[in-house]
Every structure is written in C-alpha cells, then in structure tokens.
Amino acid sequence: MTPPDHKKQGGGGFFSSIASSLSNFGSAMHKSVNGLLGYEGLQVINPEGGTEDAEEEAQRGRWKLEDRDSYWKMMQKYIGSDITSMVTLPVLIFEPMSMVQKMAELMEYSHLLDLADQCDDPCMRLVYASSFFISVYYAFQRTWKPFNPILGETYEMVNHGGITFISEQVSHHPPISAGHAENDHFIYGITSKVKTKFLGNSLEIYPLGRTRVTLKRDGVVLDLVPPATKVNNLIFGRTWVDSPGEMILTNLTTGDKVVLYFQPCGWFGAGRYEVDGYVYNAAEEPKILMTGKWNESMSYQPCDVEGEPLPGTELKEVWRLAEVPENDRFQYTYFAHKINSFDTAPKKLLASDSRLRPDRYALEKGDLSKAGSEKSSLEERQRAEKRMRETRGEQFTPRWFDPSTEIATTPWGDLDIYEYNGKYEEYRAATSSSSDSIQQTDFSSTEFNPWQYPDLAAE
Template structure:
C-alpha cells in the first residue's frame, strides 16, 4: 500500500514515546517492570503495527469510495437539472445542488490532502526506516560496549591487584595517613599542627593538635575542660583496643569449607526486582553467606571488650568515647562482606553462650517476617547489658541497594546506671550492574546518655570519587549536658577509631561561603579501637572474622529453632548449593503455609487484605520477647522477657515451634 512504510515507522515512534518512555519512568520511580523490551512488548508492537496497516487500508478504500460516490451524485444532479419540473421544486433542487457542490469541493480538498500526505510519506518512509534501524543498531552496539568495558574493568583490576607493590591489605592503604599521627605524648610530631574537616553544618569543626602536657602545665587553669590531667584521668582509654586474645577452654573452629566457584548472572535476577522490598523476593543461596541475619546481629558484639573497659570509667564522657567506638566497630565486618545473610524464619533463634571466654550471653529471635524484624538481648558478667529490635528496610534502585536498619539500640551499665541509646546508619551496596561490588556506610547517628544527657554526634562520611576525604571516614564530637565539647573522635569504620581530648575551643574566621567552623585545640590522639586482622584464607571463606567462623559451628544443647540447625544454611556452608537451594524453597513454602493457617483465624467480617490487618491478625507471638513501650524513645519494641537460659539448663524445649 502506498505510504505504508511511513505509517509503520510513525507507529514505532509513537509506541516508543508513549509506552517505552513511560516504562523507563516507572523504573526510576521504583516500579518492578523490566527496562528492556520483553517478548510480550514485542508481540504488542507487532499487533499495533498490524492494526495501523489495516486502518491505512480502510482509509485508502474510503478515499476511493468518496471519489466514486461523489462523481455519481454529481451526475445525478446534472440529470435532474435537464428535466422539466415545477418552479417550486426547482428552487429546492437548486439548494440541493449548491450543497452537493460544497460537499464536492470539501471532499476534493480532503482527497487532495490525503494524496499529498501519502506521497510525502512515501518519499520519506525509507529515510525514517533507515534512521530507526540505525538507532536499533546503535543500541545493540552500546550494550555490547558496556559489557566489554565491564570485562576489561574486571581484568584490569585483577592485573593491578596481582602486580608488584600492591599491599597485602589493600583497604589499609586507604586509611593510613588519614588520622592524627601521634599515638602518645612521646611522639616526635606532638608539636605539629594538623587541620582537617570532620563534620558539616552545625557540628562542623577543625582540630588543632597542641603541645604536650609538660609545656602546658602553667596553662592548665585556662583550659576550657578544667585542670584534670590527661595522663591520669584517661588511663582507662589507653590501650583500650589492645586486649590479649589468648586460648580458651573450649577450642573453636578456625576455618570452614572454601566457597565454591559458582557463576551466576546477577542482572538476570535483579532486573526484575527494581523498587521492590528485597525481603519479599525469593533469592538463591548464591547471593548469601552461610550465616543468618541473627548471627550477623550477634557479630556486633565482637569488640565487646570496649564495653568491658567502659565499665571502669569514672567519667561519663570518657565512657561515651568507648561506647562510640563500639558503635562504629560493628561496621568493620561489612567492608568485604557483600553477600547477604539468610533471612531468618519466623521464630528462628540464635544464642551465643560465651560466659567463659567472652564473659557474655546473647540471644536473638526473629519476631516478624514482613517486615523482617529481629529482637536481641545480651548481658555481660562484667556489668553491662545491651538490647535492640532491628527491622531491616531495603530497596534495590538499579545501580545500588540501600539497607536501612530501623530501631533503637540500648546499652546500660549496671554500676553507674548510664543508659545509652543510638541507631544504626544506612548501608549502601554499589556497582550492582557493572564493576566490582563495594559497600559504604553513610549518615549521622547520635548517641545519648539518658542519665547524664551527654551526647556524641557521629558522622559517617559517604565516599565520593570527587571528594578529597579519606575513604570510610568517621568523625564525631563528645559533649556533656551543657553542650561543652570534651573529645573529638576520628578514624574509619573499617580500621580504627581514635579520640583527642579538647583543651580549648574557639570560632574560626568565616570561610568564603560564609560558613563558620569551631576550632578545637586538642591533645595528641589516643587509640580507642583497632580492627582485628582477618584469618588466613579469609577471601575463600566469605571474609569471615574469627568470631564469624565460630557462629555457625554445631553446638549441643541449643534450642531446636537455633540458626545452627537450619538445613539450607548448613548445606550451603558445606558447599552443596544445589541441595541448599532446594531446601531453602521447602522451608519458605513451609513458612508460607504456616502463615496462611494463622490468617485463617481472622475475625469474621474483618478484612485481612492489607498488610496492617494481616500483621494484626497473624496470631504469632514470640517465645522469648514481648512488646513493651520504651519510656525513652516512646516507641513500642520487643524486649527480652526471660526464660530461655532456664529452659536450656533444663533442656525443656517443648514450647518451640517446628520451623525447620
């Protein structure tokens, strides 16, 4: 048909502008549709082109009919003019003839316009077809180029890492030199001055390292922090992280089977997950590590010795420094741990009974499945207890995954009654599609001592290719109830944290942008915490720390709901991933069946269609934790109600559900 190529080309442009463009917009807004053309989209495109061709045929047929019937009508009117008829009828015939003439003129104009359009379309149709084909070829070429660049990037990275001069611990090279150099008063650089930006907005400051104590004896009375001697008052902070790690009565394992080399196309699975809650997406174990989220939560206690030291602090602001270092230390295990932990089954528990070597006991329980939420309680024989309920909210946005832990962490020291509360920062996994995966922490957290009202503002500085800041940088300021700053914190969340005592503070001169920072004059920095080195061959054992290697070690006497007894997780640790995937699907279907049974008890006449209604009518009640109103945060959270360790002593687990 004349000009059909034009109409087909125009239909393609129309379809892409209306359908494809809207699809890309939905992807950006969090919809879980695919960004590439699916078989269904291609079928719809062919169907649309076929309909447009049929309509073009109809238009051409109507064109011919209008011309044919218009000519016949004109001939009939001419024949009527030649007949002898009464004058009255002649007037009416004249009016009809005039209207027919107007119709003929209009029809001829429309026919001429259609003919001109079809001729013009025919002339340009090949040009448009060539342009469309060129764009399609360019798109395919671009996809191939991106894939090739990704391969070259990985190849160059491997070649660079295997080349001479690459340090054994690459992450360390990023942090060296980014902290205050002096570690004690005998350093040769005690009198050097170092400036660095640490915080933004209202908490922005600059630190200046001042002279040693000997040079400041006469100026002690002028210090804004009083006359307390740095060397005697802060002896608890000295060597806080240098805790001997000797042998214990119970021999713990030091390795697990090496991770198998299974290849998997990440994008083929993740492209269908854009904008969706990750906890609702069934994922193969290939993306996991052989630990559950409950065990990962327990890993926060790896540097518990910081809290054991904090028990002996006589000053609440000194204690705050150690608490802040402890809060940062929990992120040190995440720098290489890109794989996600197993989502716990509802009612799953994990205990850490390490009174002999670590001096503490810990219990976690999965109290909700949608949204995934875990309650945690730990107490130490050294005089502190910690509890939290963490709900994981996560979103996949195409290039990165954001993981937002929701909930407050409570820490209480029995002797002093100091009660600290803080929240976790946001974790982001980058380079989901192209390049090597890497994780970053960002955001501000505030640690509050609700007894003394001391506060610590901690900032996790997000990494940027265009920033001059050190990677994984963390800064902070410890202030008392009056708002007076006592300590400056600096370091990185994957290596170490230091504190510097403030001896004087003053405002700086305004910068070019009009902002003014506080200048803190400090004594040399003291080391608070340093990360333990990873075990040998850690890269083949999911980059587990020494503590992480022991968490899934089989142990007798635990509850039947303990994560160590989860079959799919055990199969994955042993390297049998195919069986682990089969077992994981069985457990998830068993959990869905249990949930449907609980929802069947929904009250008559009450809708269970919404998530809120389902949650209320779920009917599940945790065994070891109960909901209470937190008087400090004014939030409802699950708190340990007791009974677990008594049941373990009696080995009475009759109340535990069969979840595995």
C-alpha cells in the first residue's frame, strides 16, 4: 500500500472508515420550510436527522415569531453577500462577550504549547500544538454571537499560565483584530479577519486570518490554516455550528506538518465532532495518527508509512475537555466565565477593555433593552469618530499593534498583517513601577473609552 496522500488522508485510515461511510450515505437532514411558513429558499438543517414534522422543527430556536419575520424581511436582500460589517444585528442573538475578548479563550489549554516547547520529538510537538488549536472549537460551537469590537477596543488577560495577553481592534472597515500572548515557553500572534457568505438560513464563515506560534526554546515557528465554519438555522430551527474540512498546522522551521480532517455532520449526526488525521515529517511520511472529537478529547498513536498503528503501541490521550457548567445560559465554560470577569484583569485596566462595555454588561445582567440602546449608542459614537477623522484628514492608529508591509495569502484571500509592537510590555512595566500601582482599578466607576477623540462630545 502506498503512503496516504496528505491532501486526502483526513477521511481515510482505520479509525475513520466507518464514520466516513455513514457521512457519505447522506448529508444532514434538510427540511424545507418553503410552503410551510411562506419563505422562499430557506431550509432547516437538523443535525440529528429524525422524522419530526418540518414545521415543528422550524419553529424551534430563540426567536419569537414576530422577531423572526422582521429579521427575515431585513436580511433576505443580503443573500449571497458578505455581511461581516454591513448589517446591524439585534442584541437578542448576542452573548456578553466581545470578539477581541473571545480571542483569549484559546489560552485555556495553553499548557499544551508549554509541552510542545519542552518536547524534543518534532512530531510530538505538533501533536501538542495541534491539540491546543483543536481545544478552542468547543467554544466556537456556541450559538451566540460576540459583539463586534469598537475600533480601538482592547482586552487584557493575566493570571493564567504565566501568560500576558493583549488584543486590539485595529481596523473597522474591514473589521480586523490583532492579538499577542506570551509566557516563558511561547509567543502567540494573530491577525484575525473573517469573510462571510449569508445563505438565508445559514452563514458560512471563512477565517481570513494568520496565526503564528513561536516556541521559544528552539525558535520553532508554527503556522495554522483552520477550516471554514458554517452556522446553520440562523432564523428557523435550533442554531448549530459545524466546521467541516482540513486544519493544517505547519512547522515552518522543519517542514513537518499535521493535517487533521474535521468530519462533516452526516445523516443522524454521523461523524459530527470527529477529527482525525496524521502528523507528517518533512518527507510527507505519516509518523503519528491522531483521532478524537473536538468537543471531547484528542488521542495519538505512532503509525507506519501506510498510516496504520505500529504493533505494540496504543492510543494515548493528549487533551480532554475540562468539566463545564450544566445548563449555562450562554453555553460558557468555566474559563469563559473567568475571562469575562475581572479575575484575569491587571491592575490599572485599560479603559478600552471589552469588559467595560456598557452594552456587554447590560446583556450579562439580562437587560436586553438597555443592552440594545447602549450598543446603538456605541455604534453611533464610532460613526461620529469616523466622520471626525475624515474631516481632519487623519488616520486611526492602533496603540499596541503596527501595520506591516507583509501580505499573507490564505485559502480565502489576502490579508494585511499587523505586528505586535512591544509597547504594551513597556506600558505595563511603567504601570507596575508607579506609586499607585498597588491600587486596583475601580471597575464599577471606570467608563469604557476606546475613543481616538475623547472630547468629541464637547466639539
């Protein structure tokens, strides 16, 4: 048998043959609501299949009928379009967290990158590092939308794994976020931009971004290309998320790579959550197979050149999802609650921090009306700042990240890269040495302030 093709291996191998055959039997149950509820071109996709009535399934979800009707009337003109920043969405579908804040959720299992840095085996390095990137998909399956960050909005995190984390919204049109995390073992950097395609009752999300990890001990640089994501049943039915396709993590220093295939959700849920693939050396020979579920755990096992397990070896678990709260309103993990609190905030928190957003806070307290009005107020202030910049002929300048001359090529388009400029470390060093550094910020009285022109109201 010839070695498996790394471009096709994800659906092959001993551990995925059954799931693949089930997935190929049929895709998830599609149930048209056309003719039932008077909407053309919409389908409800039930990941569990089943034989329940299509109209009954379509009526499920968080939307009230009148809200759903008005939302559909507003949204139908955008079918086929990228709606990343062109649509104002109701606060009903939001979670009390901003996108620059959610970027920090990947750090929950950062110990896997610590292990990768300490590991001498280049293939096991990729086992640890790829499991780190898979671990965040449990958070990605949440069906609530994070708030779009205000231009200049930031998020800071300390008190976790020795990590210093800073993220910033560096562009509004197009929306781009940048993030930097660092501890004694690794440096994590990301420029994040998404491209979307609205399909009526679903939304395809393409991660038009670049993620790099540098392992400090040997200077190894890892580059990630994640799969696209699809949000199903946006308007009708129970909203759910799937990310079928390949995740490729490449060691740019040695040429080794790991290619993992996220199984699509098939008939009656067959294959949903399943991930399998191989770690390849620079000669593209499979060395380690990996298998598991992105919402549960990942395991690995040495393999031969045909991708079969080596005799005398066994699967070993490398990552398992930590215990999560039951029946959590927003499907948060304990770590998500932690980063949404001030427990991970440094002293003298930046006034531009996501946690200080009044709309986020109101939603967290369950006041949807106030959350909606505060969200509208922030968005109007952001538009006013844009008009002021245009009047003055000025450009927005990010504080913690600088635009570079580098253009990254992704499967979904080119991306302008923003690089961490090191000024945050300088700021924190100066803050910690100041005479009032022992005083914690009074978060209850700190006003959210990401603005380029703080005196805009007076003008």
